[in-house]
Amino acid sequence: MPGSTVTPSSPHWEAQLSFEELGRPLREVTFCVVDLETTGGSARDGDRITEIGAVKVRAGEVLGEFQTLVNPDTSIPAFIAVLTGITNRMVADAPRIGTALPAFLEFAAGTVLVAHNARFDVGFLKHFAGVHDLAWPDFEVLDTVKLARHVVTRDEAPNHKLSSLATLFRAQTTPNHRALADARATVDVLHGLMERLGGLGVDTLEELQAYSSRVAPAARRKRHLADGLPNAPGVYLFRDEGERVLYVGTSKDLRRRVRTYFTASEKRTRIGEMVQLAAAVTGIECATALEAEVRELRLIAEHKPPYNRRSRFPEKVTWLKLTKEPWPRLTLVKRVLDDEADYIGPFSSRARAEEALAALHEVFPVRQCTGRLPLRPSRSPCVLAELDRCLAPCDGSVDVQTYAAVVRQLRDTLQRRPDDVVEQIDARMRTLAEQERFEEAAQHRDRLAALVRATARTQRLSALTRCAEVVATRREDDGRWSVHVVRFGRLAGAGVIPSGADAVAYVEGLRASSETVLRTPGPTPAASAEESERVLRWLEKPGIRLVDVVGEWSCPVAGSARFATLLTKVGT
Known part of the structure; x- marks a missing residue:
């Protein structure tokens, strides 16, 4: 196993010390910047370390480097091999973690550990230190993320x-x-961050660790904006002097949450900018936490606040469509029509939809030309026919029955069972990975991930959106019984059964007063897909009691959700 080596380097940053500074000057602190490669995302779920790399630096100068591959005693998944370039053959003769970890701990002794997403790297190291009964040093940890x-x-x-x-x-x-x-890249990022903060007077390790808790006096003076808000669940809206909505958020305790924006608890730079512009905060009290989440999504979509990064444009989505015609084809569309076609999605970006489309075209040789074909077409075939990537109905090379059989398999993949696509593309990835053609394999990985994620999403949404009504109740953490009425995937009513009330009468009253919702075509929810997914997460919580279901709420047993673990490891 390679030992540590000293690699001199010129400083990347200059320490700026005051005459009366307190704490440990940054230029005197030795940092050990570490990064791991692993077989997956969680040591607790059985994933292993495959490589350790570290750089020891002080005052911007590299003192030494440490690197070793690690034999994980398990097969490296094809997805991970594509991502890292580390194959089973490469680690076959490498030391196991019981040997590699003590060597790293010796290298890092006496330093401040630094990692990009330190919770991941340090979490793996501490886990395997415990597995091998190694004493974990009392490292201070700095996370560059x-x-x-x-x-x-x-x-x-x-x-x-x-x-x-x-x-x-x-x-x-x-x-x-x-x-x-x-x-090595993280070292340069660390130095770049230190350079910036040095100009702001951050010269010691203690100041660096506490930097995020600094609050401008102007922000502290605005704490009174939270005074009129209730200590109840709901949605809050920050507005500027012109009444424009700057930001929308949700909380179980409106007053307490909003006050944190004006204290040391608020650490986000962009939100700090927003607080400087804020002139008022209004609150909307909600019966339940789920109602608050849904109202937040709807308000963000309505106002499109500049300081909310997500959920502002639920209308900007793409769907993958299997057309309903004599010679069906796959196409990308912006909206779902009531045309009996099959739709998959929605995709948050057209690029993801194109990846899923490419995955299907790899396996199913349906036509890729645009426009409708008559039942008896008489066109010239394109180059895809010559490459055996299209059955070429355009020139009569295939009959209607044969083509329809392929379309049935394609529809089954989209609606119920994606195994054919997963198996074929996974086999192709493994072959490419063994040939060390990682870039091509990564392309197939991304396509497969996009397809599986989209079909899993569609199957879950469709299960809910085809139900005219779902009424459910749950005893929440505060002991109260919350009730929600969901119609075609949209939250139509929410409430909490009052203490001592007739529960049956309350639920029936809530159903009668809930919003009327009309069914939408295809798998499209009567709300945004994100709202329906929030509702689904609540319905899938432990302790849910279904009061009534109008329709059939079910997902395919062999559906795409089975591959959720695979997607988690890929990280796409």
Whole structure:
């Protein structure tokens, strides 16, 4: 196993010390920046470490590096091999974690551990230290993701992933899902963050750790904006001086939550900007937490507040459609029609929909040309026919019955059982991974993930949206019984049974006063897909009691949800 090596380097940042500083100056702190590659996302679920990489730095200078592959004593999934480039053959002769981990702990002794998403990396290391009865040192831990969230704005980088931050700070190493390379890139990100904060007077480790809790005096002076809000569940809206809605949020305790925006509890940079603009906060009290969540989604879609990042444009979605015609084909559309066609989605982006479409075209040779074909077409075939990727009904190469049989298999994949697609694409990925053609394999991985996720979503939504009404109740954490009326996937009514009231009479009264909802075509919910998914999460909680179901609420046993674990490991 490779030992640590000292690699001198010029400083990436300058420490700026005041005459009366307190705490440990950053230039005197030794950091050990670590990154892991693993077989999946959770050590508790049986995933293992496949590589450890670390860089030891002080005052911007590299003191040493540590790298080793790790034999996980299990097969590396094809998806992970594609992502990292680490194959079973590469780790066959590598040391096991019981040998590799003590060597790393010796290398990192006496340092402050740094990682990008430290909860993941440190969590794996601590887990296997416990498995092998190794004493875990009392490391201080610094997470560059958390620090970046307070320093890097949305305008500078699309997100706080390592690759985005490495580009922003012009890291000398490009992250590539290999442990040492990613650790080197994280070093440059750490130095870039320190440079910025140095200009703000952050010179010690203690100041760096506490930076996110700083609150501007102007924000503290606005605490009175929460005074008129109730200590009850609901939705709150921040507004500027012109009454424009800046931000919409939800909480189980409106007053307490809104007060945190003006205290040390609020750490998000963008929200700090919003608080500076806020002139008023209004609250809408809700009967239940689910009602509050749904109202939040609807208000965000209505007002499109600039400081809400998600849920602002529920109308901007894409659907994958299997047409209803003599020679059906797959196409991407913006809305669902009442035309007896099959629809999958919605997809949050057209790019994801195109990936799912490509996965289906890999397996099912249905036509890809646009427009309708007559029952007896007489066209010239395209190049796809020559490549055996299309049955070519255009020139009569296939009869209606044969083509219809393929379409039935395709429809079964979309509605009930995706095994054929999963097996064929997974086999192709494994072959490409063994040939170390990782870029091509990654393309197939992304396509499969997009398809499985979309079909699983459609199957869950369809199960609920085809029910004219679902009435359910649950004893919540506060001991009260909440009741919800759901019609065609939309929350139509919500309430809490009063103490001592006739429960049956209360539920019937709520049903009678709930919103009238009309059925929508296809799998489209009568609300946004996100609202219906929030309702589903509540309905699937332990302790739910179904009062009545009008319709059939069921999902296919062999449906796409079976592959949820696979998607979690892929991380797409």
